Amino acid sequence: MTSTYTSYQLISQDIGKSLDRVSKQPDVARETEYYLSKISDVKSIDDFMADTRLYNYALKAHGLEDMAYAKAFIRKVLTEGVDNKDAFANKLSDSRYADLAKSLNFAADGAAATSTDAAKSGVISKYNRTTLEQSAGDDNTGVRLALYFERMAPTITSGMDFLADDALAQVFRTAFNLPDEFAATDVDKQAALIEKTINIKDLQDPEKVGKLLERFTIMWEMENPSTTYDPLAVFGSSSGYGISPDLLLSINSLKLGGK
Secondary structure (H helix, E strand, C coil): CCCHHHHHHHHHCCHHHHHHHHHCCHHHHHHHHHHHHHHHHCCCHHHHHHCHHHHHHHHHHCCCHHHCCCHHHHHHHHHHCCCCCCCHHHHCCCHHHHHHHHHCCHHHHHHHHHHCCHHHHHHHHHHHHHHHHHHHHHHCHHHHHHHHHHHHHHHCCCHHHHHCCHHHHHHHHHHCCCCHHHHHCCHHHHHHHHHHHCCHHHHHCHHHHHHHHHHHHHHHHHHCCCCCCCCCCCCCCCCCCCCCHHHHHHHHCCCCCCC
């Protein structure tokens, strides 16, 4: 079997071709064609949420496929946008929601929100990348984690950013051989240890990120030498990265609704 590091490198070193192959897969091409043909007709959040295929495509593109059921929650994210620092999405520790609101910025752009590059090519690019990571995870979750970390690394600004994302936290714990029990310790102490162990500024340097991921994939291979590892354990579902208890509380505090 190909090692985790080798598999990750084969995809990452020629990411353009990897993404091109994904975009040409029949199911991906079909959904992308539909999205591109319909998204410009969407003029409101109601229109967007009424079209299940468009809605699911955009959520998957942002790694939020497992949140498709929470329509009231997603509606609130889109309604409030991101321009106000007190907007709902900006208060969530998970940056994927703010990214969704930026891609489909109904709050700022109104009916023109779906005519922007962010709403069209931007969402399609994200969809292809997410699909690539998921496909890699079908064979080896370590590869999926490495690709995801590589993509997210430039957005990380603190130890808390690691803790807000189960997948990023898993990469850190694995790379530095920390037990799962570490995740149950005080979050401030966890964040402090992360920042002591990793120079956060180094995450802006692709070469240094590559060295960190080499360490991670080697440790992953040591911890998961067989194919018996549950490929969905870290990510929570086929689409994304799990739902934290505080997020579930936020969802439950909203009235059920949406279309």
